Amino acid sequence: MNGNKGIAAAQNQGIKYFIQEDYDYIISCDQDTLIGRTTIIDLLQTMEDLTKAGVPIGAIAPIGIDHYSHKKLSYSIAKIRETFIAGHELLEVTHTMNSMSLIPVRLFKEVGGMEEDLFIDAVDCEWCWRAHYLTKVRFFYDTNILMDHRLGIATKKCSKVYEIHITPPFRMYFQYRNYLWLIHRKYTPQKWILYNGIKYIAKIIYYTLFSSERISYLKHIIKGMKDGIKSQSR
Numbered sequence: 353m354n355g356n357k358g359i360a361a362a363q364n365q366g367i368k369y370f371i372q373e374d375y376d377y378i379i380s381c382d383q384d385t386l387i388g389r390t391t392i393i394d395l396l397q398t399m400e401d402l403t404k405a406g407v408p409i410g411a412i413a414p415i416g417i418d419h420y421s422h423k424k425l426s427y428s429i430a431k432i433r434e435t436f437i438a439g440h441e442l443l444e445v446t447h448t449m450n451s452m453s454l455i456p457v458r459l460f461k462e463v464g465g466m467e468e469d470l471f472i473d474a475v476d477c478e479w480c481w482r483a484h485y486l487t488k489v490r491f492f493y494d495t496n497i498l499m500d501h502r503l504g505i506a507t508k509k510c511s512k513v514y515e516i517h518i519t520p521p522f523r524m525y526f527q528y529r530n531y532l533w534l535i536h537r538k539y540t541p542q543k544w545i546l547y548n549g550i551k552y553i554a555k556i557i558y559y560t561l562f563s564s565e566r567i568s569y570l571k572h573i574i575k576g577m578k579d580g581i582k583s584q585s586r
Contacts, residue, residue: 410489447480532580
């Protein structure tokens with residue numbers, strides 16, 4: 353890529369190749385994800401079964417198991433409903449994560465690629481929301497297909513029941529800036545806006561009071577908020 357252009361730009365290079373070579377599906381995967389030998393075959397089977405059942409599919413993904421806590425990841429912010437279709441126990445969501453999302457290549461022709469200006473955070477969310485808005489496709493996690501996944505660089509308990517995923521200071525810039533960009537999109541779910549608004553307030557408190565890198569975190573948060581406010585009309 354001749355430098356770090358961000359995950360969205362890198363993915364678009366791969367997507368362009370798969371379109372040119374006339375593939376049916378593409379699967380995205382993070383470097384910190386581990387899967388079983390049959391995971392991709394299992395995802396493809398779910399995709400084909402739902403398609404045969406007449407369900408317009410945006411993506412199928414496995415349920416993530418947090419590498420640090422060994423617990424299933426929470427998809428509450430994206431959850432629409434639990435459902436059973438064509439023999440599969442599914443969690444329908446507003447978006448799937450980048451890691452292990454199986455997506456029909458034809459959708460990229462209709463919807464377009466990933467939004468490169470977002471650089472890293474919320475790239476997968478924005479594309480799914482846009483795809484649903486433009487084509488009414490639906491997104492699912494197959495609850496019987498699992499993956500081992502790392503969110504952030506560690507998991508810290510803030511209370512007996514609440515945990516946060518620790519991310520490096522530089523990510524704060526993109527999280528806060530992109531949040532302020534995306535809250536103005538007509539296809540951004542209100543639940544995502546509310547949940548992340550609360551989460552980002554909590555992160556300011558946590559990182560500035562309890563982190564050994566509090567100054568670095570604060571600088572990136574402030575810069576992200578400033579740049580987000582400057583161009584909120586994006």
